[in-house]
Amino acid sequence: MKTYQVPQEIQDANTLEQKLELLKHIGRSFSVFRIDCGSCNGCEIEIFAAITPLWDPERFGFKLVANPRHADILLCTGPVTRQMYYPLLRAYEATPDPKIVVALGACGVSGGIFYDAYSVLSGIDKIIPVDAYIPGCPPHPASIIYGLTTALGVMEQKLQKVSFEHDGDLPPLVEDSVLGNTLFERDLLVQAKKLMSYVFGRKLFDKYISALTQSGNTKDAKATKISITEAMRVEDDPRYAECMGILHNEIYTQYVSCEEEDKIELHRVKWGAK
């Protein structure tokens, strides 16, 4: 598909040397014009949040301006929808040379989740040359501040391309099971994730396993009941405590033969009573 070709005179006025020269001069006072090229507004809201008193980018001279003719930096968001393609180009050509273009957000950088839809053009850099990229969906205000200060050379860029090319020796990936059957750990982890999601479920899993090994004999239903109950008692967080009990009742009893009395009684936890 045919898209915009940057006219020769704009190219000539926007070489790297000229841009670096501009950056040297605008150091502590630069004007930013924001173009929404069909983003979901998430990035707009975060830019907005970034200019509020909590972040206050005017400390480094960042100023949003109302007109591309006043701007040094164009801050572009969104995957570039067809309908915004023309206004984007009008704004780009209206900005004085040399101009710095920053693509913000996953959509602006590469089209994000919309990258192959029919009504978008997959990112700012498919249309006009981009000088700095700020990923995030949407970027945290701190990321935006970081991105802008990096573009100005105040901060150092942290990311570099990482490529691993040699398959080395592998660390042992499969640990021994506490019950001699890894299916137990598998089911336990699945249930833990169902109870407390992947973020906290893994912590829950670790807590439960360490409580289980505390019992001395993991295959003894009586001993494990005591050690799990004790772990639940000392646990600060009531949610972890109740979930350890649920795990024990639902998973452990499937792998070790248990009586009804070996199950742990769960109490209703009081939340927000304070």
Place this chain on the structure above:
Amino acid sequence: MKCDKFIEALSTRVKVLEVTRQCEDQVTALVELNDLPEAVRFLYYDMGGYLTTMVPNDERSINKHYALYYALSMEGGKMFEGDEIAQDEKCFVTIKTLISPDSLVFPSVTPLVPACVWYEREAYDMFGLVAEGLPDKRRLVLSDDWPDNLFPLRKDAMDYRYRPDMKDHYMEPEYEFLRPEGSGIIDVPLGPLHITADEPGHFRLFCDGDTIIDADYRLFYQHRGMEKLAENRMNYDQMGYLAERVCGICGYAHAIACIEAAEKAINLEIPARAQAIRVICSEIERLHSHLLNIGLACEVTGNYNAFMHIFRIREYSMKLAELVTGGRKTYGNVVMGGLRRDITGVEIKESLRILHIIETQVDEVWDAVMDDKRQMSRWKGVGILDKQVARDFSPVGPNIRGSGIKRDTRYDHPYDFFKQIQFDVAVVEGGDVFAREMVRYMELKSSVSIIRQCFELMPQTAIIVDPTFHVKPENYALAYVEAPRGENVHWIMQGSAQKVFRWRCRAATYNNWPSLRFQFRGNNLADAALIVCSLDPCYSCTERVTVVDIKSKKSKILTHSDLKNFARTQKESPLKDLR
């Protein structure tokens, strides 16, 4: 059963060919094509319905026809005390009709029910279905340079990645605006690029002197083709994330509505804890969105001080979201069957602390704003949405509640955990900007209380069900979530291979735009930005405004700051040297 009453009444008016039930409170009645306008009008005005959404669908692979689904929320007209259907009889009735692929024409409902106007324009854009009798047949959704006979949502039209060639940008296609007749009318375009807030959109305001006499607009600058994308590339686990990116402000409400539509289509009940957390997250979203809007309503009128304070408080609500979901703006925790992220005791304690801060500080600032007579005089009596106009156009959210109509999906059709939660629907009479901001303030207070109630009642269950459910092709259902700006409605027809057959997403603002021109009329040009802002698309200002006096053929280019200064000071009209 629920809904039967309405179907019985309907069958006295028109011939109902078939009735199908999707879930407890949703039925669909199939009617003849020619009976469509009367059936919709009857349910809308005579039985007390509001238009929820309209879904055109390409069902040629199923029944060799195109189908239209007009979904109405049966809740009563609510125009006066007692004009409301009993709580346990409220439901959704969908009128379905089939269109032959040979004719592609259907009778327009818009002349009888004005609320349908945008839906029927969109049906032409996306499917090529012509509404006979529709007064306004211009393009709505697709870009101006889109080829004339390509209808993207037809199943056989094109690959979802197909991108027709762009035009040369010096030859940018023009959109035809509707302009009123008469001399001395000044045409003020607003947009599409502008500085302060959200979406790109292009407005034409028609002014006589400084008074707006009419308005027209071209929106959908950010049409990204999500519905087609979802039908082709996404499976159910991924769709929630796409839906979340419909809108950056009420994205979470979209994500829940989308996933719940898929869940409703197979009658899947999710664990109580997941329901509670969904409610908590959506109320957090309401907190930050309402704070944003109140802040902008101050900013547009030049009250920077209040704006900065409100945004300072808003950062606490963002912190709350970051704490509970791991992201400030996109929460990314909804999947079919439940949730992906739990809340532990640590988060609950910290959340309660932050909630307390938000509550006290919001009161302080709101009190200060209320005390400011100049601020009040800018808000009161501006941008009035008449109650009858509201009834005709089915707007949603604070926009309609500010006009004294008690419509709130959380109350009319309680979903998820709302059945167990007590809250008051914020309703304010007046219909002006002040009424809408007052509704938002009251909802801030009730959101805080709802989040607290959820924490107190937090159930001890898992957060996701066993993935043993089966998706059934051709099942469909509606799901509705009260987003900060009003109800978001998603309609999903399931397809095979873990994909949707058709996904229709209707954002709250979609229902609010068509009545905007009535809110503009008779107001001062200086209040235009404020009126749009009070709708909460946060449309505050524009990059550049061209003013053309048709009579004297003089034109002048105004900058954003000219217009904005005028909005703040109300002195030195930028148009004076044109007269």
Place this chain on the structure above:
Amino acid sequence: MMKLLDISKKYGEITHKYPFEPYKVCENFRGKPAYIFDLCIGCAACGIACPSNAITVQLNDNQSKLIWEFDCGRCIFCGRCDEVCPTGAIKLSEEFELAVKFDKSALIQRGELDVQYCTTCKKPFSAKRLVKYSFDCLSKANVSEKRLEEAKEYLCMCPTCKKTATVATFTSGKEMVIE
């Protein structure tokens, strides 16, 4: 009006010192996914789960390596990869300082894994690590010696050959015992 000034006075200066002092995000913030190459087994679960296709797992041009590639520029930070990864090779970090200048390729992380060739048709079909991992899992899951031997054979076959081999076993009248 004066009330607002009182409020300003009450809360004082609230601006974060960032970037001159580090900023701490909340615990469990969804930041940049961190890739631990040594733990990756090339199972492609993350690639299938990723809603924006920021992660791709593909054979390279001459089919000698399996390339795992992650484009941070397209990532939407949903954490699906973290959720589905069986070995913890990809985990969301708390890193939010992601901006890069001029060269977009700095946003890319990639790893090249040795491929496993099918013992029958000699075509590459999976990563060597995945085969080894699957075998290790089975050997610690109470499976009998005989069954383990069979598994070793089948694990090194591509799906097509596996299907053919299974059909052949059935039709030749050999008995399959699953314990």
